[in-house]
Amino acid sequence: AQSVTQPDIHITVSEGASLELRCNYSYGATPYLFWYVQSPGQGLQLLLKYFSGDTLVQGIKGFEAEFKRSQSSFNLRKPSVHWSDAAEYFCAVGGAIQGAQKLVFGQGTRLTINP
Amino acid sequence: NAGVMQNPRHLVRRRGQEARLRCSPMKGHSHVYWYRQLPEEGLKFMVYLQKENIIDESGMPKERFSAEFPKEGPSILRIQQVVRGDSAAYFCASSPRDPHFTTLHFGNGTRLTVT
Numbered sequence: 001a002q003s004v005t006q007p008d009i010h011i012t013v014s015e016g017a018s019l020e021l022r023c024n025y026s027y028g029a030t031p032y033l034f035w036y037v038q039s040p041g042q043g044l045q046l047l048l049k050y051f052s053g054d055t056l057v058q059g060i061k062g063f064e065a066e067f068k069r070s071q072s073s074f075n076l077r078k079p080s081v082h083w084s085d086a087a088e089y090f091c092a093v094g095g096a097i098q099g100a101q102k103l104v105f106g107q108g109t110r111l112t113i114n115p
Numbered sequence: 116n117a118g119v120m121q122n123p124r125h126l127v128r129r130r131g132q133e134a135r136l137r138c139s140p141m142k143g144h145s146h147v148y149w150y151r152q153l154p155e156e157g158l159k160f161m162v163y164l165q166k167e168n169i170i171d172e173s174g175m176p177k178e179r180f181s182a183e184f185p186k187e188g189p190s191i192l193r194i195q196q197v198v199r200g201d202s203a204a205y206f207c208a209s210s211p212r213d214p215h216f217t218t219l220h221f222g223n224g225t226r227l228t229v230t
Contacts, residue, residue, distance in 0.1 A: 004157070034218070043119070043206060043223040044158070090157055102171065103150075103219070105157030 002027045004093050006106035014114045015083055021076040021109050023091030032094040033074040034103065035065055039087045047089075050074065061085070086113045119144075119209050119222035120189075127228045128197045136192040136225045140209030147190040148219060149182060152204040164190060197229045 003026045013019055025031060032051050036044040048059025055067040065076045074091060088110050092103040120139040128134050140147050146165055150158040160174040164184040175182065179197075184190040194201055204226045208219035 036221075041223070043221040045221075046218055049218055092157075102160050102163065102174075103158070105150075105159070107155070107157045 002093060002104045004091050004104055004106035006089075006091055006109050008109050009107070010110045010112070012112040012114060013081055016080050019076075019078045019081045019085070019111070021089050021091075021111070023074045023076065023106060024072050025074065025091070025093045026072065027093050033065075033067060034092040034094070035059065035063070035074075035076050036090045036092060036105075037061075037087045038090065038108075044090065047076070081111075081113055083113045083115065086111055119207055119220050121205075121207050121222035121225050123225060124223065125226050125228070127230060129230055130198055131196050134194040134197050134201070134227055134229075136194075136205050136207075136227070138190040138192070138207030138209075138222060140190070140207075141211075141220055144209035144211050144220070146210045146212065147184050148208045148210075149190075149192050150206045150208065150221075152206060152224070154203070158206060161192075194227075197227070199229050202227055202229045 005024045007022050034049045035047040037047050038044050047063050048057045048065055050057045050067045057065050063078050065074055067074050088108045090108045091106045094103045119141055122137050126134055148163050149161040151161055152158045162175050162182045163171040166184055167186055179195045181193045204224045206221050206224045208221045210219055
């Protein structure tokens with residue numbers, strides 16, 4: 001069965017510090033991988049996605065993620081966070097069989113930024 | 116260019132009442148998806164519809180829940196005889212075509228509270 005694990009429920013970092021949010025997935029076929037961000041009371045905004053090709057993916061707002069098949073991971077990184085990055089971050093997996101519409105989401109990581 | 120529009124943003128219902136959630140996809144999008152986010156959890160797939168067709172409803176509870184996407188008008192998620200466990204954020208997403216190689220655009224959600 002497909003599953004996504006985000007081990008960190010809540011992370012706090014200082015403004016300007018680097019960030020890494022972890023995501024591990026379980027999927028029996030070629031995965032499509034996504035990171036979404038959700039600000040309070042808002043919908044989900046796509047940060048980046050991986051379908052194939054280069055395993056280091058660049059996204060919006062200065063985020064990047066690296067797909068590591070051997071570790072079944074797709075960690076999200078940002079070299080220097082801004083106060084506006086405070087939000088909830090969701091990793092999701094879809095696949096070639098079911099497509100991107102039937103995504104399986106992790107439970108999310110809440111990011112707090114200290115000034 | 117309006118995004119995915121959901122209304123109402125907040126909905127309060129007493130136990131036993133009906134809840135109707137509406138979703139207008141982005142212009143030009145013919146595929147609609149409904150996801151549910153329970154408190155402190157990630158989103159979970161409920162149903163995938165095209166105009167006048169339910170494509171995949173494997174995530175829908177078997178009773179009390181139904182969805183439609185008529186030829187004209189928004190998609191409707193209907194919950195009959197609501198119970199407290201239905202309290203959640205319900206997100207709609209849309210895509211322009213078969214989403215195997217595209218990404219979903221999410222609305223801001225409807226937050227249902229059952230009292």
